[in-house]
Amino acid sequence: MGLTDFITDVWETFSHPSPDAEAPPQGGSSTDTPASGTDEESGEEAQANKEDTKSEEDSGEQGHKPSDDGDEEEEEEEEEEELVDPKETLEKECETSKQCSPAKHHYDECVERVTGQIENDGKASEDCVEEFFHLAHCATQCAAPKLFAALK
Incomplete structure (x- = not known):
């Protein structure tokens, strides 16, 4: 089948509507009362x-x-009582632990630098996304074994 045959078939399909498409509904429908699902x-x-x-x-x-x-x-x-997610609790503990202290230190320094830039210049030339992700990764890695041990 070539491209022209395809286009011709599509044209014939859509240019001549099917006689069934415009046929009035038959049997079972009442025009006296509204159909179910209407607001009337x-x-x-x-x-x-x-x-x-x-x-x-x-x-x-x-x-x-x-x-x-x-x-x-x-x-x-x-x-x-509303349940507390143990993952969040464990990650907060891990952020302040000895294992994640280097990442936390770098993140805190970056936050101080950016805050100072905003106060002095009104805008910051950098953000702390990379440091944040390093800290989040460290906290997740630290909390994972504790979390799975608690879930078993």
């Missing part, structure tokens, strides 16, 4: 919604009240 509501639904809002206003209740069993579960969930 029928007269019966509108009346029921109005009655619901009136009864809610009169009774002072809003929404569904859970049974007594649900109250106990909610109290247990509220009592749970």
Whole structure:
């Protein structure tokens, strides 16, 4: 098949629409009521919604009240403390450890230099990305064995 045959086939496919594409829907569809998933509501639904809002206003209740069993579960969930990621804790400890002290020292010096440049000139001629990544790598390497030992 050559390029011209391909282009011709594509042209014929898209230039002459299929007769099935424009056929009206057949059977089962009703135009009297909206299809499911639409935002329109029928007269019966509108009346029921109005009655619901009136009864809610009169009774002072809003929404569904859970049974007594649900109250106990909610109290247990509220009592749970938010979990702390052990990886973050271990990495912070490793950053200040003897193993990562050279990387931490270089990073701190760089931060001081850059901060001084910003205060004096209003902008910095360098950033501390490389030093930060060295420190992060050291902390990750230090924390990994401790983390996996704790997870087993």
